[in-house]
Amino acid sequence: MTKHPRIVSSVLTLSTVALCLSAPVSAAGKDPDDKKASQSAPALVDDYRLAPGDKLRIEVYRDTQMSQSVQIRPDGKITLPLLGDLEATGRTPIELRDVIAKQLKEYMTNPVVTVIVVEATPAxxxxxxxxxxxxxxxxxxxxxxxxxxxxxxxxxxxxxxxxxxxxxxxxxxxxxxxxxxxxxxxxxxxxxxxxxxxxxxxx
CATH class of the missing domain: 3.10.560.10 (Outer membrane lipoprotein wza domain like)
Structure with missing residues (x-):
């Protein structure tokens, strides 16, 4: 017996809808638990206190001259163009970011600064x-x-x-x-x- 083309098409469409409803996928195809884990991980970084020997990447948005790769010296400081020596040891990356951004306001409007710990020294x-x-x-x-x-x-x-x-x-x-x-x-x-x-x- 030959099946009617419209009936076959309807069956395929209903099957596709059923599959989509039975297997929901989170954004970007990731498990929701993975998203929770990725959101909780930065808290550890935020609490990290910088120490001598740490290697940092300082990014200043749209300013290639101010963006620098630096290493914290034994005296606990780093040196940046315009700003000179800054105390880094004992601060979190966010605290150092805020200090740099505050001082840069003397030279530019609304500076956007990012501090990345590229390599941390053994604690x-x-x-x-x-x-x-x-x-x-x-x-x-x-x-x-x-x-x-x-x-x-x-x-x-x-x-x-x-x-x-x-x-x-x-x-x-x-x-x-x-x-x-x-x-x-x-x-x-x-x-x-x-x-x-x-x-x-x-x-």
Missing amino acids: VAYVTGEVNHPGAVTIQSQLTVLQALAIAGGLKDFANAKNIRILRRSALGVQTIAFNYKDAIRGSTPVYLRPGDTIVVPD
Whole structure:
């Protein structure tokens, strides 16, 4: 028996509609969960604190001379045309972006600035003074001062456990944070290290 062409066409059309309704596709053909993951990832970047050795790309919209690839120097600064030296260490990429944009307003109207971390240095802190194994300790995710001291082999017998200091470089200079080892082992609020921090254990 020969099927009528109009009937065949109608069957094909209905089948196509059924397939479209049964398999919805999100925008750009991506799973909605992938979109959620991509939206949550930048939060980690936004919280990242810049450190000496980090390689950055500074993009100024429609200004090729101001757009620069730079590396943060050991003194924590970068140098840009017109602006000179800028403190970068201790700031987030967004904070540095805002500082650059604010200063550029003296030279251009409504500058649009982007700061990209091209390569981050390994996150380390330093332990010095009256510990058994002074030196650098790697910060994996989060590291407390107490944990860093344990990695450094613990305190020596004559260490001044109540007057330990953490030296932290920020955009405002070097900050000193007091740390009492005896309070820490009793369960006081933990102090978390940032990349570049130096723990000084006096005698």
